[in-house]
Amino acid sequence: MTVIQTVPRPSAEAQELHNLLSSPHIQALLSSQDSVAQLDYGPVLPPLPDEMPENEEAMRIVCLVKNNQPLGATIKRDEETGEIYIARVIHGGLADRSGLLHPGDLLVEVNGNPVVGLEPEQVIQILINSQGTILFKVIPNTVYMRAMVDYCPLQDSSIPCPDAGMAFSRGDLLEVVDQSDGRWWQARKLPCTVSCAGLIPSASMLKGKQREQWWCQPLQVHTCIRPSGFRRSFRLWRSYRRRRQSCTSCSPNSSALSTPYEEVALYQRPPQENHRLIILIGASGVGVTELRKRLIKLNPSSYQGPVPHTTRPIRAGERTGREYHFVTKELFEYMVCNHRFVEYGEYKGHLYGTSTDAIDEVLKRGRMCIIDVEPHSIQPLRTRKLKPFVIFIKPPNSDRLRQTRREARIITNYTVNRAFTEDDFVELEEVSLLIEAKYKQFFDGVLVNDDLQDTCMRLCSVIQEAQNEPQWMPVSWTQSDNMFH
Numbered sequence: 001m002t003v004i005q006t007v008p009r010p011s012a013e014a015q016e017l018h019n020l021l022s023s024p025h026i027q028a029l030l031s032s033q034d035s036v037a038q039l040d041y042g043p044v045l046p047p048l049p050d051e052m053p054e055n056e057e058a059m060r061i062v063c064l065v066k067n068n069q070p071l072g073a074t075i076k077r078d079e080e081t082g083e084i085y086i087a088r089v090i091h092g093g094l095a096d097r098s099g100l101l102h103p104g105d106l107l108v109e110v111n112g113n114p115v116v117g118l119e120p121e122q123v124i125q126i127l128i129n130s131q132g133t134i135l136f137k138v139i140p141n142t143v144y145m146r147a148m149v150d151y152c153p154l155q156d157s158s159i160p161c162p163d164a165g166m167a168f169s170r171g172d173l174l175e176v177v178d179q180s181d182g183r184w185w186q187a188r189k190l191p192c193t194v195s196c197a198g199l200i201p202s203a204s205m206l207k208g209k210q211r212e213q214w215w216c217q218p219l220q221v222h223t224c225i226r227p228s229g230f231r232r233s234f235r236l237w238r239s240y241r242r243r244r245q246s247c248t249s250c251s252p253n254s255s256a257l258s259t260p261y262e263e264v265a266l267y268q269r270p271p272q273e274n275h276r277l278i279i280l281i282g283a284s285g286v287g288v289t290e291l292r293k294r295l296i297k298l299n300p301s302s303y304q305g306p307v308p309h310t311t312r313p314i315r316a317g318e319r320t321g322r323e324y325h326f327v328t329k330e331l332f333e334y335m336v337c338n339h340r341f342v343e344y345g346e347y348k349g350h351l352y353g354t355s356t357d358a359i360d361e362v363l364k365r366g367r368m369c370i371i372d373v374e375p376h377s378i379q380p381l382r383t384r385k386l387k388p389f390v391i392f393i394k395p396p397n398s399d400r401l402r403q404t405r406r407e408a409r410i411i412t413n414y415t416v417n418r419a420f421t422e423d424d425f426v427e428l429e430e431v432s433l434l435i436e437a438k439y440k441q442f443f444d445g446v447l448v449n450d451d452l453q454d455t456c457m458r459l460c461s462v463i464q465e466a467q468n469e470p471q472w473m474p475v476s477w478t479q480s481d482n483m484f485h
């Protein structure tokens with residue numbers, strides 16, 4: 001406009017341009033553009049506090065600009081702990097529109113004032129007294145769950161919007177960010193790569209689906225793993241294994257109807273607490289016994305296996321409590337009736353078994369107890385007391401498996417000790433896939449047993465991490481005694 005004004009005789013086009021630019025609409029548009037370009041809009045949010053909490057993810061800092069509207073959230077006090085929680089978020093209110101405050105969030109500070117122990121009225125007074133902006137520090141009510149089933153939104157006709165759904169498979173760690181809807185939750189998969197959450201069915205919804213499926217199927221698909229695929233060796237403490245031929249996958253209380261999500265929390269074992277039980281799982285012949293043996297040999301003062309019980313007569317050179325606990329048949333059967341065994345079986349007319357007491361004995365001595373069990377024995381061992389850490393031992397790829405086991409010997413029947421055959425390898429690979437498919441939700445770690453020495457070292461460090469670093473485990477294992485009966 002300035003340039004046009006300085007032209008002595010502007011053309012018709014220049015005149016028209018001048019008229020256009022001086023119209024009120026264009027003037028308003030230009031003025032807005034200038035304000036935005038100069039960041040000339042307010043109010044200005046204060047900078048984030050310097051002292052950020054160490055665990056940044058755990059704490060959320062919410063800054064809201066106070067206007068004439070109410071905040072649109074109610075708070076409540078936990079009478080036992082004195083903690084203040086967001087009770088409700090009123091739809092359409094300031095808090096709701098911010099999307100940053102949710103029911104169940106723990107309120108830590110309001111404008112720098114710690115609120116724990118205060119009466120809700122006192123907290124409200126702080127809000128009333130504050131001017132301009134309000135700074136909240138909250139611990140979000142995030143729930144972490146381990147998926148115990150597989151889910152695919154594209155195969156679910158009941159999902160309101162399949163594109164908004166999130167697929168997950170057993171063992172995945174889910175951060176559930178919204179449980180306000182009884183049927184559809186919102187969650188992210190961890191470790192989180194996308195910030196946008198997806199829809200997943202709620203626990204009750206998924207349970208309903210499982211029940212429906214179970215009753216609708218005319219015949220249950222037989223998914224059990226051939227018993228012959230399990231441990232075949234007949235060595236010392238596990239010689240009883242062969243008699244275990246149960247099929248647990250086809251019974252109604254199998255994983256098909258188990259809880260679809262397991263709430264988990266990060267837990268660090270306090271140094272004074274017993275070590276976690278280490279469970280090794282793997283297809284027969286993959287090297288579980290070998291690894292376990294090597295680990296114990298490497299550091300016998302740290303690692304130990306439980307001493308099994310047997311009814312077979314004691315032999316010369318053996319000592320009760322060392323090779324076995326030698327007991328009578330009556331005592332053994334009494335222990336079976338009282339569920340004292342993790343696993344037991346019969347071999348050549350004698351009973352053999354691993355008892356929970358034998359595991360406790362190792363743990364009480366301050367050592368790490370390493371056991372290997374059939375996969376279906378994992379579930380009964382998953383207790384708050386033992387806090388088991390399950391490591392799945394996997395074979396390497398086909399070529400490496402055959403290469404590395406060229407010199408290896410397997411004990412297949414009684415005392416026969418022979419080289420691996422092609423059939424052994426095929427069976428090992430098949431069974432390994434089946435175990436992984438059916439039990440992977442229970443695995444805390446997976447190790448590929450390629451080079452033996454290398455696997456042994458990795459096993460060692462995984463176990464150290466399991467004992468000394470925070471790990472995800474069921475919330476029920478982490479709660480204090482008075483909350484958990």
Ligand SMILES: Nc1ncnc2c1ncn2[C@@H]1O[C@H](COP(=O)(O)OP(=O)(O)OP(=O)(O)O)[C@@H](O)[C@H]1O
Nearest residue numbers: 231232233284285286287288289290408409450452
């Ligand atoms: N990484 C490896 N490289 C070479 N040989 C291995 C490796 N891991 C294990 N082996 C050998 O393979 C054979 C079978 O291993 P192991 O006895 O530990 O199997 P397992 O998983 O305990 O099965 P089972 O209970 O049926 O005996 C053993 O001779 C062992 O030394």
